[in-house]
Amino acid sequence: MAEIDFDGPDPIYRQLADVLKSRIGDGVYPPNRKIPSEAALCSEFDVSRNTVRAALRILAGLGMVRPVVGRGVFVIPPEVKEP
């Protein structure tokens, strides 16, 4: 069940991005809702904040999340994604 393989071939931040993508796709993190804070993700996966942010940058680049200062990171509904 180890979602992150620290000795795996893929970088941690990319593995983490995949995990978060799956959780969004599976509705674990529902649309228009906040995902856990960067600090919470650091704790859950036992990685640094920089690594969490590297993963989140991938999801933001895919238009899956939108970070807001002082609020959190929100899941963007698929319908709203730019074609």
Next chain:
Amino acid sequence: MAEIDFDGPDPIYRQLADVLKSRIGDGVYPPNRKIPSEAALCSEFDVSRNTVRAALRILAGLGMVRPVVGRGVFVIPPEVKEP
């Protein structure tokens, strides 16, 4: 007199924690009283609020202070500390 060595071997937040611990031990910040606000400590030591809070987190972890929202950070008397 430089209580904080910005180029020292220890991180600023840990040095600041030591300074505050000394002030509590010396009675500069008496038991059951408030220590200066985070903003005041930022000004006095010329560090960011995050750094002040990192130092205060250390003291809180040691049971030396207790922060209260909207009120301030209070010094816990040694007699009250759990043995």
Next chain:
DNA sequence: GGAAATTTGTTCGTATGTATA
């Protein structure tokens, strides 16, 4: 009572340095 200021709590944004492969 009410509005404004104060104070701690939380969260993301950015930058730098260190270490490793």
Next chain:
DNA sequence: TTATACATACGAACAAATTTC
């Protein structure tokens, strides 16, 4: 050299409880 990962530090904005006027 580049990419990865962690630690540190400052900045900004928002939130909630309390105090002050």
